[in-house]
Amino acid sequence: MTQTVSASLVVIGDEILSGRTQDTNTSYLAKWLNECGIQLSETRTVPDIEAEIVAAVNALRARYDYVFTTGGIGPTHDDITAESISAAFGVPCQRHPEAYARLLAYYGEKDFTEARQRMTRVPEGGVLIDNSVSIAPGFQIENVFVMAGVPKVMQAMLETIRPRLKAGRKVWSETLIVYAPESRIAPGLEAVLDGIDDISIGSYPFYSEKSVGAQIVIRSHDKAAIARAMTALKGFCVACNYKTEVQASA
């Protein structure tokens, strides 16, 4: 049986913590990892401060199979991820010859400024993560994958990373929308949970002027277990006369 593979994410960026930028990388990464059979188990958002980045990365890389980071690999003074990851691993942060050659060819000698050269810094032992959108690469060191914060670039880097990851057991899910207050649905959920192994159930209430209800999400590595849970849950709703609707999978 394939084992569960776990991952964590460190979002590096003052712009998220100030509320200026709405993070969307987390949900993209979560869904993408799930397709790979990898479970996102924790995320942290830290400011552009080396000690904070080091502490988060070191806590998470010891604990999860993979750590992903987003942000802070550009050319400006607030892009300190390469130095911070080097510090986390206790290795020098140095010019990566291949990245340097590639950016030099792209910009030309005259325009290859000091700022642009910053984008070629990689911790010793790091392996580049190319992408189809931007000339500047991310990098991998051991189980830590350092990516850009710009969503399109991050998404392109993930495609490069994919073959480097071990595949785990994919988690499947189905969602039943139940048009009844969550507190009425709860006993049915308890019964389903007690009766069927290997599933997890989440309940997410919604309120609108038109309707009140909850989205019940059943998740499992085992599609048959999900089907059994859905049947039991629908039976409970029919018995209670609650209107339901199966939500199409994403």
Added chain:
Amino acid sequence: MTQTVSASLVVIGDEILSGRTQDTNTSYLAKWLNECGIQLSETRTVPDIEAEIVAAVNALRARYDYVFTTGGIGPTHDDITAESISAAFGVPCQRHPEAYARLLAYYGEKDFTEARQRMTRVPEGGVLIDNSVSIAPGFQIENVFVMAGVPKVMQAMLETIRPRLKAGRKVWSETLIVYAPESRIAPGLEAVLDGIDDISIGSYPFYSEKSVGAQIVIRSHDKAAIARAMTALKGFCVACNYKTEVQASA
């Protein structure tokens, strides 16, 4: 001089880590706190697992002035925040008399099911956080504020919490959009940073088919320092012939 007040956020929820739900509470809270002069300094997203919630809350409440949590205070089996916060503080999780009386009056004796009674559990010593949207309260214990995950309910709870928070120094910001590659703007940013104290500068590149550039965000407690930085930065852009645009404040 008013000192800086710091805060952190623990997002509790499998639905965020599975990618099913796009978190928007973080950016709302970040902006709201900034209006109060409080700085959001770290966020963590953890699954619906007691040990994970306990570890995150205990790490953050020792470190920041305030900890906010979202999610897990509803009536279903996966709503384990009240027990988890109690465990974090080493106190019993008990029925709160006022919350109990209020929900009993709302539902009536017959419909006040066990599931609904779950919503009246509060750690010993906890103080309720009412809200105008939902009958079910959140609670505060010491410097930890436990809120609902549903955005409208969380937002209403924040208004209840506001008078309980000490006000810090508000951070102001201005944004200059510069239509030039970020790596060309970097030297100007360095010069501004070197010359003006008490500011922080963030640079956020954008790429589209029509234009390439970066949004330069200057942040400070001191409006005059921001004005000096903007003048210096605009001067640099004029000298380099980069088109710029001042972004309207949010």
